[in-house]
Amino acid sequence: GDSVTQMEGPVTLSEEAFLTINCTYTATGYPSLFWYVQYPGEGLQLLLKATKADDKGSNKGFEATYRKETTSFHLEKGSVQVSDSAVYFCALILASGSRLTFGEGTQLTVNP
């Protein structure tokens, strides 16, 4: 079946550090890929998405590139801020599907 694997957390960084959160997937078709962010006590917000191979999604300084050859969608940010502290979820959906498949989430803490 379809699955998403994220790097295990928690991840702790200092402000202005470079961030990478790894995400790889297994899918039977050609999925669209998403990153969601969940701030403490809130619902999930869509951070960025990519719908086909080599697409790059970007938002708020975060980027992720859809790599079909490595089945990956790693999240990166060049300089994190304390306000980026949250849980990040990688997810996929097949073109013919109606359900998202989520990774387990990665807790990010950024210290000043």
Add this chain to the structure above:
Amino acid sequence: SQTIHQWPATLVQPVGSPLSLECTVEGTSNPNLYWYRQAAGRGLQLLFYSIGIDQISSEVPQNLSASRPQDRQFILSSKKLLLSDSGFYLCASTDQETQYFGPGTRLLVL
């Protein structure tokens, strides 16, 4: 863009009591709707999804049920809550292939 409302925001209920959580969606029509549960410090568990009125699929066996009385209304219910029902409940709606989430309801069963 669509907006998802959930209420209540927080709920404390005794074991064995009934439950009703409501989700309504604005800004779209005929969406797919979803209920997720998130236990503390864990990922998302899909509980129910609906592709239309009275068309609901259950993902896991449990003492919860869902109903969709109107196109943009999705209700999560239980006749008797268990301690293990505690968690953060999220409603979601799709816009084409992208899911959008409500603010969530935090349920504590004592």
